Amino acid sequence: MSTTTLPAPVHKMPREDYLNATYGLRSWLLTTDHKRIALLYLGSVTVFFFIGGLFATMIRIHLLTPTGFLVTPETYNKLFTMHGVAMIFFFLIPSIPAVLGNFLIPLMIGAKDLAFPKLNLLSWYIYLVGGCFVLYSFGTGGLDTGWTFYTPLSSVYSNSAVTPAVIGIFINGFSSILTGLNFIVTIHTMRAPGMTWFRLPLFVWAHYATSLVMVLGTPVIAITLLLVGLERMFHLGFFNPALGGDPILFQHLFWFYSHPAVYIMILPAMGVVSEIIPTFARKPIFGYSFIAGSSIAIAVIGFLVWAHHMFVTGQSTYAALTFSFLSYVVAIPSAVKVFNWTSTLYKGSISWDTPMIYAFGFIGLFLIGGLTGLFLACLGLDIHIHDTYFVVAHFHYIMVGGAVMGYMGGLHFWWPKITGRLYPESLARTAAITLFVGFNLTFFPQFILGYMGMPRRYHTYPPEFQVLNVLSTAGASILALGYLLPMIYFTWSMRYGTVAGQNPWPATGLEWKTASPPPTENFDVTPQVTWEPYDFKDRPDLGLGPGTPLPAPAHGDD
Amino acid sequence: MHRTGELYGHFETLEQQKETAALGMWVFLVTEVLFFGGLFLIYTINRHAFSTAFGAGSNTLDLKLGGGNTVVLILSSLTMAMAVWSAQVGKKQLVSLFLIATLGLGTIFLGVKVIEYKQKFDHHLIPGSSFDIRYHSEHSGPNDDPKEIAAEKEELEKAFAADPDINAHAQLYFSLYFGMTGLHALHMIVGAGLLLWLIKGSFAARYTPQYNTPVEIVGLYWHFVDIVWIYLFPLLYLIDRHQ
């Protein structure tokens, strides 16, 4: 390599990477490096995660007794609304795409950056501006409409700070659109020589599908929520029956985005799991093209199922039948993924590293979350369990059990790449198991609560529901511990963790063919891809397999 | 990010850079279609539900100004296309000329829009507490043709008989009118800003047959904004007019 002309100083001075290339606040706030922007996102979504988590903690404490003892009904309603808004729009939707996707997509496809680096930075600033509006709403009167903003409650009857919140979410929508746009274009035009579509990592396929949803769905929610804001400000009547409008129209427009939005959260997590499993089973993923194709199928069919949130609004029976049917169809590609992941384990060489524990956790929780979706898609059953705790449990299994487990697994898997250092393994494994146990204890009782008939969004409930609520709160406290632990050891490892090296696992992706942390332009020389994805057999550079001497340190680019 | 000539550092070739920019604009336009799509859907549903009020709303719009503006905008698309062509064949002075013409036509469009908005304001057609669809027919000015006013009055009476709540429903129409044309005008203003930036570049003779990506993608955007108007004009001005 060209850098070998000056061997001596390279060993003394720290190698230049994206973290130490430039210093100072300015160099971070005006950066166009996708890796730095990913870290900016990491910081900001973590803030929202803890804000949302704080609200969740208060909700669970309040529900310890049937009458609720912590807050007033008004405050309780604000807590669950703000919990939903903070978690969905400002944590879950940007979490994996804007942090891990941003960091990894250019590395994985062998590009120097995303297609539009300035747009990438702009989308982070848009996110911040949107976030500020929403925090302003939280701080001045709060928000009590439910994250679903159903009209006419949100547009006419609510006395809380709805307008700044919907403006904030409207603005934040553009952040999501620009991220999606950037990913689609990058994946199309920035791939390194030899990186064909069917050599793309499944993480990239998942993000491609996610980006389609972001680009096609987000504008609709943006305009819809803007109209709610305008209705409040100027007393217009698009969704207000008293002025001739139709509240059901709002629900159609809202769910046209907000159902696919679930796939914005879960598809990237599926992408993460599809990377972790072959790496730690050391074998090619089973049914590559089926996993890739199912991501696209989920994104496409996911746009056609929105009215399954509206089976009891009085919509026509034929519409209900159609949407129920399509909801069952969209379950198939998800099932295909689970079966393929499981089959990948067969005859593998499976290690029990933390990312793998998270991947197993993901499969287990996603399995329950996905299968309970079949209950809700069932028309006859939905009459009973719609808008009960069954729904709450179901979507937390998908969004927290699925998306957040995927996010945590991904953070652990790529932490050595991001920071150049390893986290403490046994502590991390403990945290992963704590999260899994705490999560199930929190949310499994809620399935039963829901079937027993406890409606959601209740600050007080009949005494017969107390036992299950106490179990759920107990679980939540374990869960909270499980989230605090990684915060602590991740921070610790940035300074004191073991130096990871280029490819500690080892894994097959292009991102592991450059230094950890990577240099500013990712690769010293544009890489040429000559191997198939997740192939451990024909990769002597990984130093694995029988007869191979243990890894020679010469990895080329160092 | 370093830059060599017109090539940004993270691209390998100018061709790749151009392809990337064009694809980016196309994806952006797809999101725009869905953005306007939400409004079009709300418009369609309400038009169906309150056809009388929406017809009465259409009647208040000035067909001459709207139709004239349509012609102006189509012409501006032509000059924009000419600007792109001039850049591709390397006629550097023509690029500036056509860009300035496009900007001029766009400005005329926005000016006419201001006149139309002002008229609506004078006629108490801004949604809100002072909204009154009868205001103009009852407070006609000296410039108005008394015959037209009488006809308008008669039509409104019929409309009121069919839909006594027409004031509320016509406000929906005008909310959508201002919402949709306002959003469109906002896109025109952004387009005008982009044109100014292009004109500056064209004075510096930046656009050559080898490198004309900015002209091309702003052209795509400008045509898209025109097409939106081609849909807005019949929906808002023409349907149910004087039925």
Add this chain to the structure above:
Amino acid sequence: MQSQVPLYPEQASNFAPHVDNLMLFITLICLFFAVAVTVAIIIFFFKYHRKKPEDVGVPIHGNMILEAAWMIVPLILAMAMFGWGAVVYVDYRRAPQDTLDIYVIGKQWMWKAQQPNGLKEINELHVPVGKNVRLILASEDVIHDFYVPAFRVKMDVVPGHYNTMWFRPTKSGRFHFFCSQYCGTNHAIMGGWVTVMEPAEYAAWLSGTSGGQGNPVVAGEKLFTEKACATCHVGAGVGRAPSLNGVYGAKVLLADGSTVIADEAYIRESILQPNAKIVAGYQPVMPTFQGQVTEEQILALTAYIKSLQSQPVPATGSGVAPATEKK
């Protein structure tokens, strides 16, 4: 309440056993897949645990037969769930003919119910056991949802729309009902009790507490005169507007050639937006009553129109299609 934690609420309506069987069916299928996948993962997890640090797995890229199998088999099972669920749902959405109709109005944060004889209840609902009961739901402000877990039924109560739900109570007793669509501050206390009584008891309860003036039919008749509906809607069908005798529940022929069943939603729409559906042979001359009548007045008018069943349906000229669905 039982002492241990129960897994499902009491079964107190015709729908409850169906919904519970559906639940059991789907649970068993899902349990099978969940257990199969979990067991497979656990076995692989231990059996193929990495022995030496440089070990790699056996490269297996896929298997078309397996892929096809695990797409087709779940799809078939999913279709079974869909089909069974659809049967229950269609039954729920299509009320039988002989129902006892009770009007229920939701407002922030209480429920008002009105029995057929006009008796009004607040946050209480009395129904006879074994009779088909239909609730006609209206909202005065935001969206609510009437939910009776023991009956396994719920339906949104949407302002500006009429929704209906039906059930047949199968068990006497008192059962909780809730508002299950979030509707603002006191959403959680917007509930009450359904009291299911023996038919005789119910009849006694109704007559024992009935209030004659509150009778919606009487109130509707008064409104019908006050609002001058009777000027055009004359009985014999010779006025400017169709006769309303026997119109309720009948198939109405419209000007555009289509037909519509004259149910509550149709009557409501005809009062509020008369020009939406014009009866064949008539001119669109009726003014709208949007904003001039309250939800309760519409209910009263509807009840009155429904009561106009005594006189025979005129053969022609009323807009009632010749082939009536009514018995």
